[in-house]
Amino acid sequence: MIRKLNRIFQDYMREKRLKIGRYIWDRKEKKEKIVAGNFIEKNSIKSILFLRYDGKIGDMVVNTVMFREIKKQYPSMKIGVVARGAAKEIIKNNPYIDKIYNYEKNSKKIKKLANEISKEKYDLLIDFSEMLRVNQMMLINLCKARYNMGLNREDWKLFDKSYSFPKGEFHIVEVYKKVLEEIGIKNPNLDYDLHFTEKEKQNVEVLLNNFRDKKIFVLNPFAASKHRDFNREKIKGIIDIILKKENRVVFLIGEKKREEEIENIIKEYSEDVFFAKLDSIMETAFLIKKADFVITPDTSIVHIAAAFKKKMIAVYREDLNIEVKNKNLWSPNYSGAVQVFSRDLDVKKGEESDINKFKLEEIDKIINN
Known part of the structure; x- marks a missing residue:
């Protein structure tokens, strides 16, 4: 009150x-x-x-x-x-x-x-x-x-x-x-435009050096709001789906303050799952550029991936009126990306809905189809 x-x-x-x-x-x-x-x-x-x-x-x-x-x-x-x-x-x-x-x-x-x-x-x-x-x-x-x-x-x-x-x-x-x-600028090219230093590129290339023969999956579990963060169950579920097939490696990305949280999940896997220890958002962006597939609930990462037209699953909420708008306004906006929707039917009026009400089966179908 x-x-x-x-x-x-x-x-x-x-x-x-x-x-x-x-x-x-x-x-x-x-x-x-x-x-x-x-x-x-x-x-x-x-x-x-x-x-x-x-x-x-x-x-x-x-x-x-x-x-x-x-x-x-x-x-x-x-x-x-x-x-x-x-x-x-x-x-x-x-x-x-x-x-x-x-x-x-x-x-x-x-x-x-x-x-x-x-x-x-x-x-x-x-x-x-x-x-x-x-x-x-x-x-x-x-x-x-x-x-x-x-x-x-x-x-x-x-x-x-x-x-x-x-x-x-x-x-x-x-x-x-x-x-x-x-x-006065007519018929503009609407592709996004990111630029990297040689050091940023090199740091990422070193990270990927031992995985040249594998498909690189970048999983971003977090967003600006805790209600749009993937929970532990969904993070592990997505990792398990990715690793159903051989020659794949998963790099989880997130702020350094989330490192311990991510490492606690990673230790449950013997190989092929890593926390990408990078120094800046631009190094993260270059990792996304080098990736084969991106999964994220966060529109910042959506737009970075869109700059390079990466194959992507972008998870959005669809149970609040504002999100009905956001799924269009902040969509990936290119054919290589697929939107998956979380439908939180239990959310009360005035509360923020939970991103984790999506079906892992949808993720599986897209990634392993």
Whole structure:
């Protein structure tokens, strides 16, 4: 009861904070009118700043489409990206990005970052937030780009240009395609774009050196929410299914904090099951590139695998309304991947459903067909 009341209070206060924040920061001096036609060319856009401060790996993987397609058509365009956490790793080797800015959730550091960015005088700022928090409003205001562009911002003074989601069911990449078309990039290539250092490649090649004659299966048991983590029974069940046939090896991936948990499962197998001890998300991405098959409940890994069109089983929940949308919005979106759905019929209203209500028989049929 106390927890429920606290949640109601926090929701109430959040709404108040957002209203106050918008009152303070939703303003911008409009010096120039937008000229119709190809937005980049007609409005002399020479630099673009992308705001990706959510830290989401999967979103950043999809966002790589935009960096490449803009640079292909406008090689001299300056591209900057505000990012944080592991999402920065996804783009640190990207040849189409000129500068990466580190975002931290601290108002003083945000003001300092905005001051740094404002001195570089970006022509266009593109924000991808569905809901703007106060610190994000402040950042956009203080960056002082010539034009600000955002999602469904028609009634905001802070934004000069707005875009909306496509109609009906759509995949997330269609949003990025729509933004590209809004600024003048027609018929873009929608393949994702990941780049690796030689050291990252070498570290993975060393890991795989003794398994050149085997099929490499990458199993990612974990996701951002504990309700989307595979449990021990499902992890072991999937491993057993993979090892039904010879000449296969299973590499489990996960953050270092999950190592002990994974090792406790691995010790039940005498061979062909390993924890991939890698140093970064990019090394993990290169392991996925080298793999023959990927299994995951996490959309970050789904999008990394999609960059290389790997054979994949992606497990999604299908019992909540939001997941009905997610199975399309965040789907693998290519023919080499199969979606398997967890149907938690016992979940109570207001609770998060369990990813583990899928049938191992479905996994078996796909892998060993």
